[in-house]
Amino acid sequence: MTDVRVRFAPSPTGYLHIGGARTALFNWLWARKHGGKLVLRIEDTDRERSTEESVQIVLDSMRWLGLDWDEGPEIGGDRGPYFQTERVGIYAEYAEKLIAAGAAYRCYATKEELAEARATHKAATGQDHGFRFQSPWRDGSKKPDDPDARHVIRFKAPATGTTGWTDLVKGDIEYPNDQQQDQVLVRPDGVPLYNFGATVDDLTMGITLVARGDDHLVNTPVQIMLYRALGQEPPAFAHLPMILGPDGQKLSKRHASVGVLEYRDKGYLPDAVINYLARLGWSHGDQEIFSREELIEAFGWDHVGATGAKYDAKKFAYVQEEQLRSLSDEAICTAALPFLAEIGLGDVAADDARLLAAVPHVKLRATSLADIADGSSYFLRDEVVFDEKGRRKFMKPKFAAHLTSVAELCQGIEPFEVEPIGDAIKAWMEANELTFKHWAQAARVALSGRTATPGLFEVMAILGKDVTVARLSAGAKLAQEAGTETEAG
């Protein structure tokens, strides 16, 4: 049995798309499951669109997701280089092999001739698609005046028969060869086109299984032919259905956040992204929530669905919530730090007692780390930032006396913890024939500035006696003043 060698081969033309991340994930899972290697290869042969910045974004995205590669950029490996533009010598060598074997030829047709043939095709058929260039150089009888003149290398595609394979997710697939055209393998400047570059790389890098998006289905027969023309056996193939938007079209920016790093910036956890992506198109019985280890253990191609899967932000949020709650409170605190900094709480430490005390409650009301930061903020700020509606509704004179009473009551509670606070306040309510309705929302707003928080006793305990008393008193004053303002106005 040969060792598993899989690859992820993005082209650095922007962010790492969430669909690409899923392809990377499935490859990574397969490699890790079998103790194999994941090769990261940068397909930067489109010089118009490839940028160094995008390469960094791809690498950062992979690292953030925790998808480590065994060979590739920044770490090297035996089968490098791992940037296609650095491999032109290798492509030239293999192109020569193909020509020598009679499976490829130099085509000196000019762009004008090509455009002309295309126009003729359109005139005859009324359509742009379906054009297949019949190169006059194909059979080798025509000799160029200058062999070094500008030319491309074309594949001499077989015109009859079929090419097929057993796809690990799609099953048996067969393409008729007459659909193939003599596609360009190498440009005049020696830079390969996708099918040739990918094939030569997969071959020379010893890839045993090619797992990629099913938009590459149609490329597979050519690549298989290329392998065979080179006297090699093709690898196994697994084509993942693409991720669709809610409208069934290819997922794009207009549907959702598609860049991996956008999820980092929104405060999603890498494990959550991994978990959601894995479950999108793959299943393992009734299980929805997976740790990385469980994913590696359970993953297999037999349960990868053949159907395109629609992206569902709600389900994603659910998975994120579950993953967030599976973290220890300490880990959540640490992870939330950057998001606290973003809202002006950059000097809060991960082991801040108030933060640590708040997180167990806040996390039940949070989806993202940004929510954790926001939900913890009023425990950490000196000043209460009031929600306007809450302030208008509850900072009213009729609540002032109760707020003052509770403040005074709190002054005497010892220890100032959830249970004693609860006992004291309940006793106070009973003695005065009050219910929560009479004062609780006002106290909540006074203490937090908000109308929705964890339980009041918890909020008080986390805030501590001094802050609780101070905020309740300040709230009482505010409530009283609101009344005079209204009367004056």
Added chain:
RNA sequence: GGCCCCAUCGUCUAGCGGUUAGGACGUCGGCCUCUCACGCCGAAAACGGGAGUUCAAUUCUCCCUGGGGUCACCA
């Protein structure tokens, strides 16, 4: 249009000839309750259509329909 792929609740899916067609998200009720959540309980919700094979089709075959992909000197 040619070629290829796909088809179970709104969504992600389980199912691999005989099931009350299961789970999850979402939705809708209810419980809990100081607000908001969490949690718990319950409900509605699917095999695209037509032939065929079979004692029996969601499951196997074919056709139709629908959706998607692709037809570059992009990847």
